[in-house]
Each structure stands twice: as C-alpha cells, then as structure tokens.
Amino acid sequence: MLPATAVSLAVLAALLAWPVPALLARARWPRRDPLVALVCWQAIGLAGGLSMIGALLVHGLSPWGHSLPEALRSVLTAHPAADPVRGDHWAALTLAGVLASELLGVLVLSWVRTTRTRRRHRELLELVVEPSAELPDTRLLDHPAPVAFCIPGARPLLVLSSGMVAELDGDQLAAVVAHERAHLREHHHLLLLPFVAWEAALPVLPAAGRAHAAVRELVEMRADDVALGSLSGTAPRRTLARAIVAAAGGGEEVPRGALAVSGGATGARVVRLLEPPSPLPVPVRWAALASAGLLLLVPTGLLVLPAL
Known part of the structure; x- marks a missing residue:
C-alpha cells in the first residue's frame, strides 16, 4: 500500500x-x-x-x-x-530529511531573525518615543511623516508619529490605533511567519511569494474589520479609509518586522471599506x-x- x-x-x-x-x-x-x-x-x-x-x-x-x-x-x-x-529509496529518504530540515530550519531562523530585528527596533524606539496622554498604551514619535505601526512580541509597542497625529482628526487616530491593536491582539505576525519561511526556503516556487503576498493583504483586511467593530461615529468605514490613505505616504518609514496600517494593498483595502462586499x-x-x-x-x- x-x-x-x-x-x-x-x-x-x-x-x-x-x-x-x-x-x-x-x-x-x-x-x-x-x-x-x-x-x-x-x-x-x-x-x-x-x-x-x-x-x-x-x-x-x-x-x-x-x-x-x-x-x-x-x-x-x-x-x-x-x-x-534501491538507490531511489535512499535518495527519497535523503531528500525528505533535507527538505524537512530546510523548512523547519528556515522557519526557526526566520523567527529568530525577525525577533532580533524587532527587539533592536523596540530598544531604539524606546529611547526616542514618549507615552501619549490621550491614547493609552500608545507611544508618540517626533517624525514629520505620517507613520503608524506596531512591533509585536513579549513587550509590544504601538507607535504614532507626530506627523500622523497632526494630519488626522480624533476619530481617524482612533481608527489607526484600533487597527494596530487588532494586529497585536490576534497575533497576526504569527500567521505571517510560516509564509515568510516558505518563501525563503522555496524561492523558485512562484506559489510561495504569491501566498505570502495574499496572507499579508488578508491580515491587513482582518485588522480593518476588527478595528471597525470598535469604532463609533456616523461613518467608521470612511474614517478608517481616510486614515489608511493618509498613512500610505509614510509607509517607507515603517521599521522592518513591524505591522503597519499602511501595509498590504492599501488601494484594495480602501475600495473594500468604501464599497464593502457582501459577507x-x-x-x-x-x-x-x-x-x-x-x-x-x-x-x-x-x-x-x-x-x-
């Protein structure tokens, strides 16, 4: 058999x-x-x-x-x-061992590298950010670009730049914070990690890159949906869409390994918010x-x- x-x-x-x-x-x-x-x-x-x-x-x-x-x-x-x-049996066993070692090894290595990078960014940011008086559990970064991101981990960090605070109104800032908190609460970085490793382990496989991009987009859409559930106001979808558009200008300033409101197909997300598909x-x-x-x-x- x-x-x-x-x-x-x-x-x-x-x-x-x-x-x-x-x-x-x-x-x-x-x-x-x-x-x-x-x-x-x-x-x-x-x-x-x-x-x-x-x-x-x-x-x-x-x-x-x-x-x-x-x-x-x-x-x-x-x-x-x-x-x-036969020789093909030994070859299959060897290839199985190599493939298993590579997939597991790249997964562990990706986790270690990402964790180290996030820890380094967190330590640097903690030297320059200040707690927000209006937004609990949020840090403010003196930077002109509109940036909002979170660094997940054992000590998560949610950061808003002064440029973001200056550009958005109170409802839009609340939408951005709700989006980032959704990333942290649902541990979206763990959902992304296997696909980061898959793409690194099998770069010649087109499906690996396609899967990583699709999962990253879905993670952002999921965070949008969770954020909408906690927003008040007459038009929470439009509020969050405007915040995403504003944050798109500062996407290049987001540290590596962070999850940002400007990440993952912002155009598709804005369209989805303004013209919500049927569930x-x-x-x-x-x-x-x-x-x-x-x-x-x-x-x-x-x-x-x-x-x-």
Missing part, C-alpha cells in the same frame, strides 16, 4: 504547491471573509509541507513495511528490510472551514490509515 500512498501524497503536494494557491490568490471571496481565508491559507501551507515530506518518506521507507508506522518501527528497532533497498453566506463559510480541516486530514490519513 505504501507506493500508492506515496503517489497520492505526491499528487496532493503538487496540487498544493501551485494550482491550489494560484486559485485561492486569484479568488474574490477571501476579501469577503479574511479570517476564513487565512485559515485556508494556513491549511494549504501545513498540508503542502506534510504532503511533500510524507511522499518522500513513505517511498523511502517502503522496503521496511506495508505501512508507515510499521516501517518506522522496523527501522527504529533495526529490523532488516523485507524488500530490496459570505453561513453555509459557504462553514464549507470553507470544513475544506481547510479536510485538507489537513487527508495527508495525515494517508500516512496513518494504511496501518489500521
């Missing part, structure tokens, strides 16, 4: 490496529900990595057993292979979530079920 399992996992890996991400990146429905779309993207990334490594591992271990658990048990207990071990119907929303769950269960099932 292992050869068929390996082929099935390889086909699934190929689908998740290109056509499925391409279709989701071009689809219009994610803008109607960024949260559900983010769940789908996470499922694609996890299932794709599991399928790629699983297909190689299953093929490489096939001489040791009729199921992956059996083969692993035979190898770990030093039982001899039941079938001849996904509840059945469609649950169908998308179920599909994401099924996407994770399929490779897991292909690896485990043959042993039952």
Whole structure:
C-alpha cells in the first residue's frame, strides 16, 4: 500500500504547491471573509509541507513495511528490510530529511531573525518615543511623516508619529490605533511567519511569494474589520479609509518586522471599506472551514490509515 500512498501524497503536494494557491490568490471571496481565508491559507501551507515530506518518506521507507508506522518501527528497532533497498529509496529518504530540515530550519531562523530585528527596533524606539496622554498604551514619535505601526512580541509597542497625529482628526487616530491593536491582539505576525519561511526556503516556487503576498493583504483586511467593530461615529468605514490613505505616504518609514496600517494593498483595502462586499453566506463559510480541516486530514490519513 505504501507506493500508492506515496503517489497520492505526491499528487496532493503538487496540487498544493501551485494550482491550489494560484486559485485561492486569484479568488474574490477571501476579501469577503479574511479570517476564513487565512485559515485556508494556513491549511494549504501545513498540508503542502506534510504532503511533500510524507511522499518522500513513505517511498523511502517502503522496503521496511506495508505501512508507515510499521516501517518506522522496523527501522527504529533495526529490523532488516523485507524488500530490496534501491538507490531511489535512499535518495527519497535523503531528500525528505533535507527538505524537512530546510523548512523547519528556515522557519526557526526566520523567527529568530525577525525577533532580533524587532527587539533592536523596540530598544531604539524606546529611547526616542514618549507615552501619549490621550491614547493609552500608545507611544508618540517626533517624525514629520505620517507613520503608524506596531512591533509585536513579549513587550509590544504601538507607535504614532507626530506627523500622523497632526494630519488626522480624533476619530481617524482612533481608527489607526484600533487597527494596530487588532494586529497585536490576534497575533497576526504569527500567521505571517510560516509564509515568510516558505518563501525563503522555496524561492523558485512562484506559489510561495504569491501566498505570502495574499496572507499579508488578508491580515491587513482582518485588522480593518476588527478595528471597525470598535469604532463609533456616523461613518467608521470612511474614517478608517481616510486614515489608511493618509498613512500610505509614510509607509517607507515603517521599521522592518513591524505591522503597519499602511501595509498590504492599501488601494484594495480602501475600495473594500468604501464599497464593502457582501459577507459570505453561513453555509459557504462553514464549507470553507470544513475544506481547510479536510485538507489537513487527508495527508495525515494517508500516512496513518494504511496501518489500521
């Protein structure tokens, strides 16, 4: 059963490496529900990595057993292979180890580098920013450009520049702060990290860059939606849209590793705020979530079920 399992996992890996991400990146429905779309993207990334490594591992271990658990048990207990071990088996095992090490290593390295960069920026900013008297948990930076960003981490930092404060009114400033607090509260930096690592580990794969860009845009749209829920006034959507347009001029001043209200397809976000799309119907929303769950269960099932 292992050869068929390996082929099935390889086909699934190929689908998740290109056509499925391409279709989701071009689809219009994610803008109607960024949260559900983010769940789908996470499922694609996890299932794709599991399928790629699983297909190689299953093929490489096939001489040791009729199921992956059996083969692993035979190898770990030093039982001899039941079938001849060919060069392609060793090549598959080697490639599986290299790919797993690269994906996990790049993920850890990306986390370490990003954390170090954010800590350095935070330490530098804390020397020049001042607490805001009007906006709690917000720091003010003396800078003419309209800049607003947050640096996530164990000690998150939410920063507004003096240029931003001068350009926006009270409602617009509240919208910007609500947007940045949404990033911090929902830990959006953790949703982005796997796709940063995916793009770094597989730069030749077009889907990696496409997925990273799509997730970054969806994270900003999700923060917009969360911010709208906490805003008052007669036209909160227009208020937030004006704040985004104002912040777009200072996007180049945002530190690396920060999350900013000016990040991720500002034009599309402004259009979405001023002309809000209809929400996904509840059945469609649950169908998308179920599909994401099924996407994770399929490779897991292909690896485990043959042993039952």
